Amino acid sequence: MQNDQERIHANLEAIGIRASGAAVGLFQLLRELLDVGVLDGAAVNRIKEAVITDLAASRPRSQTLADYQQRVRERMDTLVPVGDAEAAVIRH
Numbered sequence: 001m002q003n004d005q006e007r008i009h010a011n012l013e014a015i016g017i018r019a020s021g022a023a024v025g026l027f028q029l030l031r032e033l034l035d036v037g038v039l040d041g042a043a044v045n046r047i048k049e050a051v052i053t054d055l056a057a058s059r060p061r062s063q064t065l066a067d068y069q070q071r072v073r074e075r076m077d078t079l080v081p082v083g084d085a086e087a088a089v090i091r092h
Contacts, residue, residue, distance in 0.1 A: 007078075008024060008027065008079060009024075011076075011078055011079050012024070014075055015055060015072045016055050016072070017051075017055070027080055030047060030080045031080050034080065034082065041083060044080055044082050045082055048073070048076045051076065052069050052076065055068075055072055056069050056072070
């Protein structure tokens with residue numbers, strides 16, 4: 001069974017972010033700021049969408065933009081889950 005750190009590493013690898021300290025730190029920071037109410041769910045989702053947009057620019061040509069973005073979004077949602085009530089963000 002994977003511990004939390006191994007799960008984070010696997011999810012980052014799967015979406016194309018090499019599990020550098022900066023990437024792990026970003027997702028931990030987002031979780032911490034969300035947990036203490038400094039950021040709301042919409043703000044966290046805007047940050048995640050910015051990362052998704054950037055990653056999609058270098059997606060494999062064999063994958064459609066929409067499919068790739070959805071797959072990355074699902075992985076990122078496991079890294080920094082945001083409740084449905086907080087998830088007020090328009091997804092392209």
